Amino acid sequence: MSRKYLILAILSIFLLSCGGGTNNGSVTIVFTGDVLLDRGVRPTIEKNGVKDLFKGVSHHFYNADYVVINLECPITDTASPVNKKYIFRADSKCAEGLKQAGVTHCALANNHTMDQGRAGLQSTVRNLKSVGISTVGFGYTREERIVPTYINQNNIHIALFNSCPLRVENWQNLENTPDINQADCSTLAKEIRTFKTQRPDYYVVVILHWGTEFISTPSLTQRYAAAELVSAGADLIIGHHPHVIQPMDTIGKVPVFYSLGNFVFDQSKPEGRKAQMAVVTFSKDSLSAKAVGVEIKGNMPVVKE
Numbered sequence: 249m250s251r252k253y254l255i256l257a258i259l260s261i262f263l264l265s266c267g268g269g270t271n272n273g274s275v276t277i278v279f280t281g282d283v284l285l286d287r288g289v290r291p292t293i294e295k296n297g298v299k300d301l302f303k304g305v306s307h308h309f310y311n312a313d314y315v316v317i318n319l320e321c322p323i324t325d326t327a328s329p330v331n332k333k334y335i336f337r338a339d340s341k342c343a344e345g346l347k348q349a350g351v352t353h354c355a356l357a358n359n360h361t362m363d364q365g366r367a368g369l370q371s372t373v374r375n376l377k378s379v380g381i382s383t384v385g386f387g388y389t390r391e392e393r394i395v396p397t398y399i400n401q402n403n404i405h406i407a408l409f410n411s412c413p414l415r416v417e418n419w420q421n422l423e424n425t426p427d428i429n430q431a432d433c434s435t436l437a438k439e440i441r442t443f444k445t446q447r448p449d450y451y452v453v454v455i456l457h458w459g460t461e462f463i464s465t466p467s468l469t470q471r472y473a474a475a476e477l478v479s480a481g482a483d484l485i486i487g488h489h490p491h492v493i494q495p496m497d498t499i500g501k502v503p504v505f506y507s508l509g510n511f512v513f514d515q516s517k518p519e520g521r522k523a524q525m526a527v528v529t530f531s532k533d534s535l536s537a538k539a540v541g542v543e544i545k546g547n548m549p550v551v552k553e
Contacts (some may be wrong), residue, residue: 275404278312279455279526280549281488281508282320282358285338288514289547293338298345301512304550308525308540309350314399316384316408317346317511318457318488319354322364324371332417335363343375353397357385357412357428358457358489362419370426384455385410385429390421393429394439396452404530405450407443411436412457413473414489433458433473437480444481451483451530459490459507464519466494466506478502483535486526492519496526496539503528503537514547523549 285293292301302309309315321336323343329335346354354376362369373383387393396407411429413436421430431439433456440452454477459470466474466487474485478499485504487494491513494506509523521544528537541552 274531276312276529277314279486280317280511282510283317283512284320286336298342299348301548302349314352316353320360322368322372324368326368326371328365340375343379347379353382355384355410355455357410359416384408407450410455437476441480453484454482455486457489
């Protein structure tokens with residue numbers, strides 16, 4: 249076992265936080281798309297708080313062991329905006345609201361968590377960890393960023409890899425600085441292949457911020473990358489970024505959610521108000537995955553009747 253995986257596995261024991269699930273023979277994780285806590289969503293937060301944003305999906309959150317969202321903005325009181333078209337920032341107190349809503353993990357490898365620069369990104373990580381929320385896809389070196397976040401429960405072992413292989417506007421991914429993981433899918437596949445050799449008892453979940461905005465069909469690039477990741481040992485692929493749903497598929501027996509769409513978001517386009525949650529149950533020998541339809545009403549997700 250490589251030293252970096254051993255260290256992260258030990259640290260994960262102290263960082264992981266359980267949700268409301270109680271099934272002792274399995275582990276259930278809810279994965280969501282983009283969660284924005286600024287712009288048009290901000291007035292709703294100021295009126296009712298962050299926890300209220302998730303009331304339309306709370307049943308699913310509290311019946312899961314873990315909830316993994318794609319956090320589409322920094323959570324920081326540090327204002328040091330990067331020069332780009334869309335710049336977001338949520339107040340630091342929002343971290344506690346996410347925790348109260350049942351969120352256990354935030355995927356940070358996307359094109360907005362660095363909107364307030366590296367200081368804002370570091371502050372985001374501190375604010376989340378201070379309330380017991382684990383982060384995925386962040387590190388102080390390229391090697392650290394690609395290392396997964398671990399979930400170990402009921403003798404079931406899961407590794408969450410997170411990357412944003414997209415080009416990020418006016419942002420340079422440097423070696424020895426706090427940053428998100430921007431490894432391309434081929435690099436990620438090599439890492440997963442090595443990981444699976446060393447830890448074959450782990451499920452590998454790959455969370456990707458990829459694809460083309462407002463395109464409802466995955467590109468050939470996405471399809472080829474998904475196949476490469478599955479061949480390397482991925483057991484589940486979760487995607488977001490297009491702001492619309494892209495279809496769920498399977499490669500062999502591996503579920504691939506190319507894009508879950510938005511989740512908490514303020515877009516007015518009808519297609520941007522349709523979304524999904526991926527509800528995945530891991531047992532000792534297999535996993536099952538299903539898509540739960542969501543409508544975004546008043547910028548908040550509501551499970552479809």
